[in-house]
Amino acid sequence: MKWYEFLISGNFLALLGASLAVIIAGLGSAKAVGMVGEAAAGVVTEDPDRFGQTLLLQALPGTQGIYGLLTAFVILNKIGIVGGTPKVLTSEQGILLLAAALPIAIVGYFSAIAQGRAATAGVAIVAKRPQELAKAITYAAMVETYAVLALLGSILMIFGIKV
Numbered sequence: 001m002k003w004y005e006f007l008i009s010g011n012f013l014a015l016l017g018a019s020l021a022v023i024i025a026g027l028g029s030a031k032a033v034g035m036v037g038e039a040a041a042g043v044v045t046e047d048p049d050r051f052g053q054t055l056l057l058q059a060l061p062g063t064q065g066i067y068g069l070l071t072a073f074v075i076l077n078k079i080g081i082v083g084g085t086p087k088v089l090t091s092e093q094g095i096l097l098l099a100a101a102l103p104i105a106i107v108g109y110f111s112a113i114a115q116g117r118a119a120t121a122g123v124a125i126v127a128k129r130p131q132e133l134a135k136a137i138t139y140a141a142m143v144e145t146y147a148v149l150a151l152l153g154s155i156l157m158i159f160g161i162k163v
Contacts, residue, residue: 008091060140096157
C-alpha cells in the first residue's frame with residue numbers, strides 16, 4: 001500500500017477522528033484547567049481554606065477532555081480496535097467517523113476555554129464571598145451545556161454509521 005492510499009484508508013481516517021477528539025478537546029481542557037489553577041493559586045496564597053472551593057472550580061473545564069476521550073473510545077469500539085476484531089473500513093466510513101468526531105473536538109476545545117474563563121471569574125467570587133460558591137459553579141456549569149450537546153451529537157452520529 002502506498003503512503004497516500006494509507007492516508008485515505010477508512011481505518012486511518014477513523015483513527016484520525018478518534019485522535020482529534022482526544023487531542024483538541026484535551027488541549028482546551030488543559031489550557032482552561034491551567035488558567036483556573038493560576039487564579040486559584042493566588043486565592044489560596046491569601047486564604048488556604050479556599051483550596052477545596054477553588055479546586056472544584058478548577059476541575060469543571062476538565063470535562064471536555066473526558067468527553068473527547070469518551071468519543072474516541074466509542075469510535076475505537078465501533079471499529080473493533082477496542083473490545084473486538086478490527087474491521088476494515090471503506091474510505092467513506094472513515095470520513096464519516098472523522099466527521100462525527102469533529103463536534104466534540106471543536107466545541108470541546110472552545111467550550112473548555114470559555115468554561116475556564118467563567119470558572120476563573122468564579123474563583124474571584126469565592127475570594128471575596130466564599131459563601132457564593134454555588135453561584136460561581138452555576139456560571140461555569142452553564143457553559144458545559146454546549147460541550148454535552150456536542151458530545152451527544154458526536155455519539156449519535158457515530159452510532160448511526162454502519163460499519
